[in-house]
Amino acid sequence: RMAHSKGVQVMVDGAHCVGHFEFNIEDLECDYYGSSLHKWLAVPLGTGMLYVNDAHIDTVWPIFAESNRDEGDISRLNHTGTHPVYHDLCIENAIDYYNRLGGARKEARLRYLQEYWSSRVRDVPNIVVNTPKASYRACGIANVGIKNIKPSVLAKRLMDEYNIFTVAIDYANVKGCRITPNVFTLTKELDVFVKALKEMAS
Structure with a gap:
């Protein structure tokens, strides 16, 4: 307006x-x-x-x-x-x-998946979740980084070492990888991702 x-x-x-x-x-x-x-x-x-x-x-x-x-x-x-x-x-x-x-069902599923993995790493030392915690401020997409690891390096290591594809984001004061699970993503697959982040952050 x-x-x-x-x-x-x-x-x-x-x-x-x-x-x-x-x-x-x-x-x-x-x-x-x-x-x-x-x-x-x-x-x-x-x-x-x-x-x-x-x-x-x-x-x-x-x-x-x-x-x-x-x-x-x-x-x-x-x-x-x-x-x-x-x-x-x-x-x-x-x-x-x-x-x-159904749009509402898909939205709920995507938000659930994002909060499933992001809630498990928010308080882990050296891991930085750049996406707000409040549900109304995010849906399926979240961005996560690890201190002292460039986003491009993080994305490459996730792919090379864990076979996990992400998109590196390193601009507009956002440093991390964009994580976008879809409706068919399983929580056990996200567990692998969470484990990978914790290992790299330790």
Whole structure:
């Protein structure tokens, strides 16, 4: 609202939101919203979503010239040339799977998994959990680091020594690895991760 009061349009980077927790884009009152669907809908890389407020559809230029649709038709912005058809097909299946699970159930499961492992290392010496403890401030994603170990080194050691894939984050005052278990992750697998962190921190 502050930006809008100054005549500034707002775009939200919601890369991790769709399929992660329940929300309504319209509640954000943004002009544009972008999301990466491969993250929490588990579809192939290269899939994404762009929301454009109805008021702006006819002011956005499509990537390729489009002459067969009205200016207010959002589908004119989806003309990107030839692309793999399996992207479109798998998105439909992923949304169907998400709906069968139920957004609230998936959100609860993801939050449970995050709190399962993070609660076991928060008080361990040398381990730094960069994600707030309060449930309402986080869901499935958490970031954890170990003092005196660079995030890139931590990620490499987790992969090389424990076969655990993570993403190193080392910017904006956040130093650690992003941990993102999905609904199918087992707690016994998270136990392996917790054990690995404790061993490296000791």
